[in-house]
Amino acid sequence: MTGRLLRLHLRARGASAFVAGVSVITLLAWAGGTWLAGRSFLDGPAARLPVVVLAPLLAAVLLGSTLAGADEELERGTPLRWPAWRAGHVLLAVFAVAAALVLTGLRVPETFGAHALARNTFGWIGLVAGATALLGARLAWLPAFGYGCAVYFARPRDTGVFVALWAWPVQPSAAAASWWAASGVLALGLTGYAYRGSAVSRRPRPSQ
Amino acid sequence: MTTVSVAGLQVSYGKRVVLDDLAIELGVGVHGLLGPNGAGKTTLMRVLATVLRPDRGEVRLLGRRIDDRVGLRQARRRLGYLPQAFGFYPRFTVREFVEYFAWLREMPAARIPLAVDRAIERVGLLDRADDRMKHLSGGMLRRAGIAQAIVNDPRVLLLDEPTAGLDPEQRVEFRTLLRELGCDAVVLVSTHLVEDVAAACARVSLVDDGRLVFAGRPEELIAAGGDGDSGDSPIERGYTAVLRGARQVSR
Numbered sequence: 001m002t003g004r005l006l007r008l009h010l011r012a013r014g015a016s017a018f019v020a021g022v023s024v025i026t027l028l029a030w031a032g033g034t035w036l037a038g039r040s041f042l043d044g045p046a047a048r049l050p051v052v053v054l055a056p057l058l059a060a061v062l063l064g065s066t067l068a069g070a071d072e073e074l075e076r077g078t079p080l081r082w083p084a085w086r087a088g089h090v091l092l093a094v095f096a097v098a099a100a101l102v103l104t105g106l107r108v109p110e111t112f113g114a115h116a117l118a119r120n121t122f123g124w125i126g127l128v129a130g131a132t133a134l135l136g137a138r139l140a141w142l143p144a145f146g147y148g149c150a151v152y153f154a155r156p157r158d159t160g161v162f163v164a165l166w167a168w169p170v171q172p173s174a175a176a177a178s179w180w181a182a183s184g185v186l187a188l189g190l191t192g193y194a195y196r197g198s199a200v201s202r203r204p205r206p207s208q
Numbered sequence: 209m210t211t212v213s214v215a216g217l218q219v220s221y222g223k224r225v226v227l228d229d230l231a232i233e234l235g236v237g238v239h240g241l242l243g244p245n246g247a248g249k250t251t252l253m254r255v256l257a258t259v260l261r262p263d264r265g266e267v268r269l270l271g272r273r274i275d276d277r278v279g280l281r282q283a284r285r286r287l288g289y290l291p292q293a294f295g296f297y298p299r300f301t302v303r304e305f306v307e308y309f310a311w312l313r314e315m316p317a318a319r320i321p322l323a324v325d326r327a328i329e330r331v332g333l334l335d336r337a338d339d340r341m342k343h344l345s346g347g348m349l350r351r352a353g354i355a356q357a358i359v360n361d362p363r364v365l366l367l368d369e370p371t372a373g374l375d376p377e378q379r380v381e382f383r384t385l386l387r388e389l390g391c392d393a394v395v396l397v398s399t400h401l402v403e404d405v406a407a408a409c410a411r412v413s414l415v416d417d418g419r420l421v422f423a424g425r426p427e428e429l430i431a432a433g434g435d436g437d438s439g440d441s442p443i444e445r446g447y448t449a450v451l452r453g454a455r456q457v458s459r
Contacts, residue, residue: 005311008304012297071295077259078312079284202260203221204250204292 013066013089021062022097029055029117030104037108045108046172050152052105052112052120053169057148059097060124061141066093067129068137068198076197087194090129094186097121115173119182123168124148126186133192136199211235211394212256212364217265219251219418226251227262228418238390240405240426241398242447243415249398250292252415253368256396257289269364285314288362290353292369292398298342302333302352305341309356327359328352330385332378346373354382358389365395371404383408406430406443414450421454 010016029051036047067089069075076082098121105114124144132140148169155170156163164177168185171178212234219227227248243249254260255267258274270286272279296305306327310320328337331351336344344352350373357365371379386408389395399405405412406426414422414429422429426443433445437452 002311002317004307004317008300008308008311011300011304012308069295070297071291073254073259074289074291074294074309075312077257077284077287077289078309079281079314080312200259204254 009085012069015066018062018066018093019096022059022100025055025058025062026100026104029101033104033113034107045113046111048105048112049155049170052116053148053152055101055104056097056117056120056124057144057169059101059121060128060144063090063093063097063125064128064132064137064140064144066137067132067140067193072198072200076200082197083194086197087190090125090190090193094121094125097125110174111172113173116171119173119179120169122186123182126182126184126189128189129193130185130189132198133189133196134199140198211270212396213266213268214252214256215266217252217255217267218263219248219255219260220263226418227255230265230415230418230420232413232420232423234394234396234411236390236392236394237410238386238395238397238408240409240412241396241415242400242402242405242412244451247415248418249415250368253289253291253366253396253398256364257287257291257366258284259289283364285360286363287313288357288360288365290357290367290370292372294353296341296349296352298340300341301338302328302341302344302355303337305352306355306359310359313360315360323359323361327355330358330388331355332381347375347378350374351378354385361393363393365389365393366398367395368398369400370397371399371401379404402443402447403441406441414447414454416451416454417458419454419458422450 033048033051036042036051037045039047098118101117101121102114105117109115127144128140131143151167151169154167156167159171159175161177164171164175165181168178168181214230214232217227217230218225241249251260255262258280267274269283272283274280274283303324307320307324310324315323328334331354333348333351333355336348341349341352350370354370357367371382374382383404386395386397390410397409409426412424412426412429413420429446429450430442431446433439433442433449437445437449439445439448
């Protein structure tokens with residue numbers, strides 16, 4: 001592997017647009033989180049739930065567009081060790097997004113702060129990566145977005161193990177089961193995407 | 209010497225069988241792949257390009273089975289493929305696009321700059337090498353696609369409708385390039401343009417309804433046609449005669 005291949009690959013996958021998008025999301029998360037935590041009529045740091053759910057979700061949706069090449073079929077017919085590249089791609093994104101978002105919630109990291117932002121980054125990116133393997137990069141945002149909306153509006157108050165497992169994005173960071181669920185989703189999504197890549201139709205594309 | 213060998217190949221899309229017990233052997237040289245729409249030409253190309261796994265059958269490229277992981281990687285290094293319609297990176301220059309595929313095919317780093325320039329020159333795009341892909345015409349995009357397919361000097365080159373969008377002068381130049389490439393590689397060209405086959409191919413295979421119905425030299429295909437067969441050229445008449453004969457037998 002050389003730096004030149006890496007640079008071309010990052011450009012091919014729209015890395016600069018992704019970094020710019022994540023920077024904007026980070027700034028908005030910081031501003032939104034600070035504003036929500038500072039309102040006397042809200043729950044203090046616990047009021048940051050919308051930021052904790054939405055910011056990593058948007059970053060994961062942005063990542064989805066980078067998970068396929070312009071011509072998946074043409075590229076996967078090459079001998080490059082694609083599973084390793086794909087895994088590296090997702091892990092690098094997890095690290096970058098989590099690092100950026102965690103910074104925005106460090107002042108009060110508990111409940112819905114830095115810790116929950118890191119957990120949700122794992123979960124949402126895992127979900128988008130898994131959906132890419134099953135549905136293709138173009139539709140990968142759909143399951144995460146739909147699940148995110150459903151779980152946010154359901155917002156169970158209970159923090160029991162079963163609830164924490166299915167409603168991990170809206171659980172306080174102290175709920176251990178929510179970490180297991182988010183990490184499990186990341187492991188599954190990462191493995192599925194690394195081995196399958198972005199889903200490609202078995203049928204040939206229509207000609208130009 | 210046979211370097212592409214396919215036996216008992218079957219591919220289905222859902223319940224529809226697209227390739228049915230197809231067998232084909234290809235050696236060094238330019239081979240034309242003809243057939244009506246939906247005959248299975250593109251599916252065969254995708255199987256040989258190692259991007260579509262067949263339901264059944266054995267495929268050997270350069271003497272190696274491609275269901276073996278090591279053999280697959282080795283075959284892919286010596287494979288060039290141009291799909292019928294390909295996606296590209298609009299902001300890449302032609303040189304970057306071709307270079308990217310040289311890297312993906314794991315060419316030795318030291319060989320890449322020269323190989324990229326040579327591939328671009330061979331398709332006549334050297335003066336546009338630093339133009340972004342989004343600024344190219346349809347014919348130029350096609351030539352950039354051919355350049356990425358030949359950048360690694362493939363031993364097996366698969367071109368699916370390579371002349372679509374090329375003007376007559378470019379097609380003549382392309383046939384010359386094909387003959388050059390066919391001197392030391394297996395070149396399989398899927399096309400509807402039978403005159404390209406007559407002009408550039410040493411052998412021709414005709415696929416209909418997922419089965420190989422003819423394999424031979426272009427002259428043999430021409431000889432199969434008669435005055436009563438439809439077509440404007442001898443090879444078109446041969447093509448329609450072989451197809452008609454194959455369909456009568458299958459009924």
